Amino acid sequence: MYLLRLALASLNNRRFTALLTVLAIALSVCLLLAVERVRSEARSSFASTISGTDLIVGARSGSVNLLLYSVFRIGNATNNIRWSSYEWLVDNPKVKWAIPISLGDSHRGYRVMGTDSSYFEHYHYGRGQALQLAEGRPFADLFDVVLGAEVASALHYKIGDQIVLAHGVSQVSLSKHDDKPFRVSGILARTGTPVDRTLHISLGGIEALHVDWKNGAPAQGGGRISAEQARELNLQPKAITAVLLGLNSKIATFALQRQINEYSGEPLQAILPGVALQELWSLMGTAEKALFVVSLFVVLTGLIGMLTAILTSLNERRREMAILRSVGARPWHIASLLVLEAFSLACAGVLLGLLLLYLGIAASQGYVQANYGLYLPLSLPGSYEWSLLGAILAAALLMGSVPAWRAYRQSLSDGLSIRL
Known part of the structure; x- marks a missing residue:
């Protein structure tokens, strides 16, 4: 215990250097834990x-491709599915x-999705959170559009504004409706999901946009149909892009998936969203690991800074070590003193790093969840995080043994013969 008090007193005499070292370790620990939580x-x-x-049902293709265009609005379907197939699923x-879900159009780079009122009732994200409207109401008129939060914010739209949709998916389109x-x-409340980057219109609205289009181009001359004329037409869709399904029983999931995949009416594919998401996440594993490795190197840099500070102070403290030896301190006492200093610095850095982490989470929790859909809990470190902190303290002890070994080998006469 007296060695610990002596180590703390020694650090107090070099408090400015010690505080900088503790701060460097704290910032690196905070970064490591923050990266791990994120x-x-x-x-x-x-x-x-x-x-x-x-289940997500679409035209037969790869499971990741179906997930990308139906949930993330990335890419395009290989084919549409007939309305009769949708009715077979509903029945x-x-x-x-x-x-x-019907895709194919866009607005200034943002995807337009045709759907019906069941989307606002049954679509959930996160931990079972339902979609909420920040302003206005769902589409009721044929030419109503409900904007995702990012679309409204980025393009500065408000309730009542008129917008023109474009055919196809591109930032700049020459074929506009x-x-x-x-x-x-x-305008939907922010979710931190692809919903924020989507414009939602009715399936009838999708049909109205293309009622006078042939082979991907608008009809010429007298073949054009106005918006008012479109209201009088039968706008029953002939095909859609995909279908999201909720089942009465989870037990029936695999049986229905097999039934859909074997459907004789047309080639369909049903995927489990969770399985497809894990498959997609595995493709991104390299970037995830790279981020973790970078944060580990930041922690290593902080510990090396601690080692450098202790080693640099050794030459200045050689007389101090010699005096301790002269009053009866053993070589192992000197070595233990330096190891305890390194461990104390690391402990203080870890504690300060945890404090900074929780302060940062408390300050940014609401913003991060609203804008990025990430919920960062104010919870105690998990077993993996404790193992990381333990590894940091073990590394500090290991690094502290380097100056301890050097001090151990210094002789009493070497310490007393320093020229001032």
């Missing part, structure tokens, strides 16, 4: 981009609810 929560948030949906006794403008009826 990694784990990002994985959890990624896996819960879509929640409560049992299946195992199906509790179905959300039709400017004869059928839409009016903003609602």
Whole structure:
């Protein structure tokens, strides 16, 4: 115990250097734990981009491709599925609810998605959170559009604004549906998911936009149909892009998946969102590991800074060591003193790092969840985080043994013969 008091007193005499060392370790520990929490929560948030949906059904292709265009609005479907196939799915006794999705248009780089009212009722994200409207109401008119939070914020739209959608998916489009403008009826609350980057219109609205289009181009001359004329037409969709399904029983998931995959009406594919999300996340594992390795090197840099500070002070403290030896201190006492100093610095750095981590989480928790969909809990470190902190303290002890060994080997006469 007296060695610990002596080590703390010695650090107090060099408090400025010690504080800088502790701060460097604290910042590196805070960064490591923050990266680890963001990694784990990002994985959890990624896996819960879509929640409560049992199956996603689309044209037969790869499971990742189907997930990308139906949930993340990335890429395009290899083919559409017929409306009759959608009706067959809805009529299946195992199906509790179905959300039709129709893609293909965009607005200034943001995807437009056609759906129906079941989307706002049954689509969930995160930990089972339902979609909420920040302003306005869901689409009721044929030419109403509900904006995701990012679309409204980035393009400065508000309720009642008129917008023109474009054919196809690109930042700049030459084929615009400017004869059928839409009016903003609602703006969704921020979710931190691809919903924020999507414009939502009705399936009838999708059909109205393309009712006078042939082979991907608008009809010429007298073949054009105005917005008012479109309201009088039968706008029943002939095909959609994908369907999200919720089932009456989770037990029936695999049986229905097999039934859909073997459907004779047309080639369909049903995927489990959780499995496909894990498959997609595994493709991103290299970047995740690289981020963790970088944070480990930051911690190593902080510990090397501590080692450098102690080694640099050795020459200045050789007389101090010699005096301790002269009053009866053993060589192992001197070595233990330096090891305790290193351990004390590391402990203080770890504690300060934890404090900085929790202060940072408390200050940014709401903002991060609202803008990035990540929920960072104010919870005690888990077993893996404790193992990381233990490894940091063990590394500090190991590094502290280097100056301790040097001090151990210094002789009494060497310490007393220093020229001032």
